[in-house]
Amino acid sequence: MRLPKLSCSQISQLNNGIFNPLFLKAATRVGDFLPLRKVKSGQPCASSSDLSRQSRYNYGGSNVEEPVPSTSGRTGPSRTSSRSDSLSLFVERTKNAVVWSSKRPRPRASATEKKYKRHSSLSGERQRDAKLANATAGTLTQKAPAVPVPAWQLSFPHVAIATLSSILFGYHIGVVNVPLQYIAKDLGFAGNALAQGLVVSICLVGAFLGCAVSGSLADKYGRRRAFQLSTVPMIVGAVVSAFSPNVATMLVGRLLVGGGLGLSGPVTALYVSEISPNRVRGTYGSLLQMATCVGILGALVAGLPVAHVSGWWRVCFLLSTIPAVMLALGMEKCAESPRWLFKQRKLFKAKNEYARLWGPEHVKAAMLDLARGEQQDKGGASWKALIDPRYIRVVAIGAVLFAFQQFAGINAIFYFSSTVFKSAGVASDVGASVAVGVVNLLASCVACYLMDKLGRRSLMIYSFTGMGLAMAVQAAAASIPAMSAVKGTVALVGTLVYVFMFALGAGPVPALILPELFADRIRAKALSVAMCVHWVANFSVGLTFLYLLKKLGTGTLYTGFATVCFAAALFVRRYVLETRGRSLEEIEALLMANI
Secondary structure, three states, X not given: OOOOOOOHHHHHHHOOOOOOOOOOOOOOOOOOOOOOOOXXXXXXXOOHHHHHOOOXXXXXXXXXXXXXXXXXXXXXXXXXXXHHHHHHHHHHHHHHHHHHHHHOOOOOOOHHHHHHHHOOOOXXXXXXXXXXXXXXXXXXXXXXXXXXXXXXXXXXXXXXXXXXXXXXXHHHHHOOOOOHHHHHHHHOOOOOHHHHHHHHHHHHHHHHHHXXXXXXHHHHHOHHHHHHHHHHHHHHHHHHHHOOOOHHHHXXXXXXXXXXXXXXXXXXXHHHHHHOOHHHHHHHHHHHHHHHHHHHHHHHHHOHHHHOOOOHHHHHHHHOHHHHHHHHHHOOOXXXXXXXXXXXOOHHHHHXXXXXXXXXXXXXXXXXXXXXXXXXXXXXXXXXXXXXXXXXXXXXXXXXXXXXXXXXXXXXXXXHHHHHHHHOOOOOHHHHHHHHHHHHHHHHHHHHHHHHHHOHXXXXXXXXXXXXXXXXXXXXXXXXXXXXXXXXXXXXXXXXXXXXXXXXXXXXXXXXXXXXXXXXXXXXXXXXXXXXXXXXXXXXXXXXXXXXXXXXXXXXXXXXXXXXXXXXXXXXXXXXXXXXXXXXXXXXXXXXXXX
């Protein structure tokens, strides 16, 4: 619409000298407007009293009530007095508006208003804050509009394929538990505790080597290709172990399998944390622990016929190639991590993958989050960035968490539960080992439900505390002669409680919380460092457990495990941040602000 060209005097006459930037016309009655007309010199303007008698103004078709002004207006005989008359009218109307506002009915005072009225004696900046709180108190009771969240059904198939690597991890941990003595008998190292420990632990050496390069491979080739690369040594190593004629060949096969496990471990944690919606990220992280339990339980069940079928342990190794092949083929159909694509400046592909994983309506918000994170922390990262003052503290926390997890003794239970139960006098050591796997799986299901309700930090504190108590009871039963009659029962029940508490928090949480704590710039490499510490500690426990059990005894060794558990609970309480319900960008910003 084109506005008419008016001179300054015409604008002043038209509005009776009142500042009116929108050129709104005063109405003589409701719904009527004064026509635009040229005011001749010497002709009187509309009187102030006429204007003050107007009870309503019409703005855009809606009638707005106006406070009743004073009726003591004056008539301006000429243009020279219009400005002074308008000023008087403005002052009178302002005063009457204040009076009208003070007499109008007010709503009941809110709790926030009452609180700040009690502190009305405050002055300065705090009094100004109180006024601001009073002004916004009415909005505090209003419900925020519901923000739609991505549907978990879209990302779940991709997470399910990734969990095959955790199933393989659990299977290779437990595959030598039941048939270890039969492997030693067939390959000629029966009775050699150090050789038996080496067969178990050499896999962890390979895992350390694979873990050391997993971060670089995941950053260079992407998460999907890193998964597929990890399946190659798993398949080859399993075949070599299955057809090994002597202990040396068995060690080579176990070393190759360990390399594949070490490569896939950090990549799995990265991939799941990066494609999961915030609301279910904790639940998906618990699925990895649940898959590990399924793998351990599957290995225990697969080893049951070993006592009756000669050479059955070779079949146990060959069975592990099935999920490895499924992982390699399934990753060909899975989505690539949108975060990795964004870092590679493949923005169009990143949008497409977010649409596959979270739905098209969430693509824009997800890309904005990635852009904000990119502004906060630009560029890639070398290995030297891990010792940067901004990151070294959180990297150290991740490494210590994994060290506590392993030195608490959990994999000693998984590797040698049959040996421990036999030494404690349990009648069916194999059946007891299967019970350990079942309890581990059930507790992982409980953790999957609690992860996004209680939070990661709380679960770890409860978990380590419960593990310490279970180990302390077993140490007491093994050390006190009066409890020798119930030593077998205490060993079984204590071990089951220990495994249950481990699977509730200490097992799944570190692999879940560390990708959340690490900044996007260093996430892959920092997770590789933390997992390397995990494998070194795991190797140390697996190699020395049987030797220390014979030299120190169950009571002393389990007392050391209990001490580590209590120290871990105190460490988590002091240094670990709660990440439940926060996006990865929010967690990174919070950690950077606390440095």
